[in-house]
Structure formats: structure tokens, C-alpha cells
Amino acid sequence: MDETIKGIIKDENVLVTATVCTETVEYARRIHDTWPTATAAMGRIIAGAILLASTLKEGQKIMLQVKGDGPLKEVVAECDWLYRVRAYVKRPHIYMGLKGEKIDVGRAVGKGFLNVIRDLGLREYYQSSVELQTGEIATDIAYYLNVSEQIPSAVSLGVFVETDNSVRAAGGFMIQTMPETKIEIVEYLERKLSEAQPASSMILNGMTSLQMLEEAVGLPIEVIHIAEIKYYCSCTKERVINAIITLGRDEIKKMIEKGKTVNVECYFCKKKYKLSIEELRNLLREL
Numbered sequence: 001m002d003e004t005i006k007g008i009i010k011d012e013n014v015l016v017t018a019t020v021c022t023e024t025v026e027y028a029r030r031i032h033d034t035w036p037t038a039t040a041a042m043g044r045i046i047a048g049a050i051l052l053a054s055t056l057k058e059g060q061k062i063m064l065q066v067k068g069d070g071p072l073k074e075v076v077a078e079c080d081w082l083y084r085v086r087a088y089v090k091r092p093h094i095y096m097g098l099k100g101e102k103i104d105v106g107r108a109v110g111k112g113f114l115n116v117i118r119d120l121g122l123r124e125y126y127q128s129s130v131e132l133q134t135g136e137i138a139t140d141i142a143y144y145l146n147v148s149e150q151i152p153s154a155v156s157l158g159v160f161v162e163t164d165n166s167v168r169a170a171g172g173f174m175i176q177t178m179p180e181t182k183i184e185i186v187e188y189l190e191r192k193l194s195e196a197q198p199a200s201s202m203i204l205n206g207m208t209s210l211q212m213l214e215e216a217v218g219l220p221i222e223v224i225h226i227a228e229i230k231y232y233c234s235c236t237k238e239r240v241i242n243a244i245i246t247l248g249r250d251e252i253k254k255m256i257e258k259g260k261t262v263n264v265e266c267y268f269c270k271k272k273y274k275l276s277i278e279e280l281r282n283l284l285r286e287l
Helices: 022-032 036-053 105-109 138-147 183-194 199-204 209-217 237-245 249-258 277-286
Strands: 003-009 014-020 061-068 074-080 084-089 112-119 125-131 153-161 167-177 221-228 262-265 272-275
Touching: 003 036, 003 209, 014 036, 014 209, 022 036, 022 084, 022 167, 036 061, 036 074, 036 084, 036 105, 036 138, 036 153, 036 167, 112 138, 125 138, 138 153, 153 183, 153 199, 167 183, 167 199, 167 209, 183 209, 199 209, 209 221, 237 249, 237 262, 237 272, 237 277, 249 277
Parallel strands: none
Antiparallel strands: 003 014, 003 221, 014 167, 061 074, 061 112, 074 084, 112 125, 153 167, 262 272
16 A cells, blocks of 8 residues: 655654655556656656645645656646645656666756646645756755745655566655754754665665655654555546636637547546537537
């Protein structure tokens, strides 16, 4: 079972969050038929969205969107307060080889922006954007947290793709200090995290989310919350119809004139929806 855990370092003002989401990322890989580089990028952004979802309140959700000039073009993940996550990559059939011992995600992403969109359950969305620093996603999320939200943060994300293209390990952790955090603790954590194993290595070694955090910080963790992760898509035919309505009367008329059933595929779960000519005519009459 995939899980996420949230806690604090015992007796210290440091928030810690970790996730093991191997099964979820493997499920996403199968849905989208991704090749290794696309799998690694999508897995990292899924883990990142799960970590940031730990800051959400009831009814809220968060979306991470990486848009770059590299071959992948765009990678997106969305997670809600119940840790229901979904994702997609615009160009799934990308493999760029290795950089050292790791899949070269940075070159596949290229230069561009990380967009963070928060749905706080209100009428409007709140979006922040930062320029990509490396394209490796973990450092870009940490940069976003430090610059846009002014929360000193360290983020580690990892995905291990097996030779048969399956996902053998996926997850990550996030450490966040607060204004009250003692400088000695901050300096200690900087040293400790610089020596920490990659998140994917910890997961490959069989560590749980809690064990990853304990290994990363070397201090006792007081657990606040543990939750199960699920890949879940909220798409429905009603939402597809509403999206078509936003195109306006002229576009719907053009669809009707073509005389063909309209086929729509969800980006996130690949589910297909069909709208007949009669359904389109009914939409036009309602408009």
C-alpha cells in the first residue's frame, strides 16, 4: 500500500513529510504507456504533489505543472487533501538515457517554468510560477517553496525504473524549517541532508515513509498523520459536456456540421467519452 506521512522532528520546530508511492506511479506508467525518462519525470511530480498536499485543508487540492522547452514539453500532477492523485505527461514516449547513474530528467524537461495552482475551495484559483532551476523537479519545488512561499525547504524525489520499464521505487521526502527553528538544528540538518541517500535508494532498500525521514534527519519523528495514496481521476461525461459548452455556439455548430460523433479522451486517466450529433444539438438548443 502506498502511503504518505506527516510529522515534526521531536522537540524541534521542523515539519517533515515523506511518501512511498511506487504502486501509484507504476499504475500511472501503465495508463500513459510512458518510456523511462517520461516515467521518471511523471513519478517525481506525482511524489512532489503528494508532499505539497500535506499542507492542504479539507476540500482543497494542488496542481504542479512543469512546462519546459525540452522533449517532454509538459508534466502535470494534481493531488487533493485526501491524497487522491492523478497525472499526465504531454509526450510519454521519451527516453534520454542516463546522467551519471540517474535518468536525465533535467535535459528532457529543459528550460521553462514550474507553475503551482492551488484550489482552496473558493471561486478562484491561486497560481504561483517560478523559473525552472534544473528541471530535475525536486530542486525546482524546493526553490518554489523558498522563493514564493518563503518556507526554507529541502526536497528529495526519486523514481527507479527497472530494465523491463516497470517502476520499482518511487517517492520522496520534504523537510521544512520554521522561523522558530534553532540555528544549530538548521545547520545540523544541512549537513545531514547533504549526506543522505537518494529517496529512490531508500525505497529500494525497503524503507517505509517514516524510516526514510528518520534516516534523512537522524532524529526522532513525532507522527501527526498517515494516509493512503490512491490514483483517482474525477473526470465525468458531465464535465466533458461543460468543457464543450465553453467552446461556444459557433464551435459546436462546426462539430454538428461535420456529422461525426465527437470523441474526447481524458488527459489524466485516458478514459474516452463520446458525444453523439443529437447530444450536440441538444447542447446547442440549451445554449
